[in-house]
Amino acid sequence: MTEAEHDLIDWLSCQALLNTDMAILLQGFCERLFAFGVPIARGHLSTATLDPCQRGFSLTWHKGSGLSRQQSFLYAQEQPQGWYQSPMYYLLQHDLAEIHCRLLPAGEPDFPVFDEFRQAGLTDYYAALFGFGWATDTRQAENIRQLGMICTWASDAPDGFANQLQRLKRLLPTFALAVKSTMLTQITQTVFASYLGSDAAARVLRGEVRRGIAQRIHAAICFADFRGFTRLADTIPGDELMAMLNRYLECIVKPIEQQGGEVLKFMGDGLLATFELTNHSASARCEAAVSAAMEALLNVKTLNNERRATHEPVLELDLVLHLGEVSYGNVGSASRLDFTVIGPAVNEAARMEALCGSLNVNLIVSKAFRDMIGTSGHRLVHLGQHRLRGVREPKSLYTMADSSLP
Structure with a gap:
């Protein structure tokens, strides 16, 4: 592990202790990844949560423009268009921990959203699932649905992530732990306020x-x-x-x-x-x-x-x-x-x-x-x-x- 990776892990650990806002956490992580050579052009995380008003939310970061989208998922809200043909749904349905897909040239499996990514100049795609340990079901998919995170990463480099993908994978567990720390703090405050005032x-x-x-x-x-x-x-x-x-x-x-x-x-x-x-x-x-x-x-x-x-x-x-x-x-x-x-x-x-x-x-x-x-x-x-x-x-x-x- 390089010195830059150690520094990023230290930064993530500090943010976890400080309960840094999730949007700041994602943006800071993506910017630091890019700064030391991981050719990331898009970062996205979706989390399930415990909240009486929403079942989860998502954040998306783009190189050059920063955080571009924040979305909440309400209980009464139907799944977004295209969800059932998405790579994230594929991960959950097949109980997979990760998936890596080359966008150029197209590989297998392929998904409709990849056409949009290719038009945006993206060349490589990686997604990973992290459960947060509160599930009563041993299946990864149910773990994520109860409380956990799906994160996806895309590159626009001609060769995709190439050998930098392993660096990203080494850092993701610490990133997930920081997200979990912030999430649990937010959940605790929300649930206590909901039931106690x-x-x-x-x-x-x-x-x-x-x-x-x-x-x-x-x-x-x-x-x-x-x-x-x-x-x-x-x-x-x-x-x-x-x-x-x-x-x-x-x-x-x-x-x-x-x-x-x-x-x-x-x-x-x-x-x-x-x-x-x-x-x-x-x-x-x-x-x-x-x-x-x-x-x-x-x-x-x-x-x-x-x-x-x-x-x-x-x-x-x-x-x-x-x-x-x-x-x-x-x-x-x-x-x-x-x-x-x-x-x-x-x-x-x-x-x-x-x-x-x-x-x-x-x-x-x-x-x-x-x-x-x-x-x-x-x-x-x-x-x-x-x-x-x-x-x-x-x-x-x-x-x-x-x-x-x-």
Whole structure:
């Protein structure tokens, strides 16, 4: 192995430790390969990943223009045109670790995409597969599909890669390891945020993982539940019910996140979210919570109108906005934890939500919350004082005036 190869391996190792962005990693690797004599004209990588929104993505680098294409592959998206006639699909279907094809003169196997490569002046093509070790299947193809990388490399030199191909092959395992390192970091952050919420995920990844580690925070609390869901659950098939619930939950989650709130957990057909308050922004944060609640109610109304038009069952959204001090942190057993908020204010919010049906309202606002908001306060009407189950003193409750509701 040459000194230049050792230097490139050192660089890749450093990038892996630094969790360098994948695009920078591919571009830096290709440029360094070319600089010490590997006649690379095109580099491409495609990876499977763990992400609730996409199943994978790809990056492509071209000599002279750098990164020219970045593409995400969504779960609902069909495979790109030509995928089933591509060399990458061929590798997966035949459970091969690599494939080397001369483009000029044409060799075997040949693929339709090679015509495009020849027109671009490319002469040689090499592809390799690397699984990242998370597969439960021993077949290479399934390993890649679960979590791994396909990388392809093309040359425009008259003789192709020639004897430089062996140098490329020696370096690719380290490149794959750097990609894996960056991928696993991204996957960890994405999965934690998807299941815990972005703030809770960041806290856990910073080391707040022991039971009992929590902090007291002042927060606006949003408690939401869908009225009528339990009744419908007995009449709708499970897969249809889940699809329906997902559409309704999307109506709430999106505005909460857009307004800076944190969805902490889903509880059956409801959710718990918070808007953490600080002294200088408490009123503004409560106003943001009001905006999120109003948009959520409007979203559900719009969805219900669409479903009624097609004679589908609908749900009513009940929302509570409360305010108080809560403990935010780890709760559970020694080895099975939840990162959430607990405290009397959370319990009170749940009890308030249970009154929405009897009070015939879809939004209840506590007096503590009402006293904190600014311009939205004049739109509230008093619902009177009401006893909450398990709470000693009756509470003054409010809702939005009919003219303000969606």
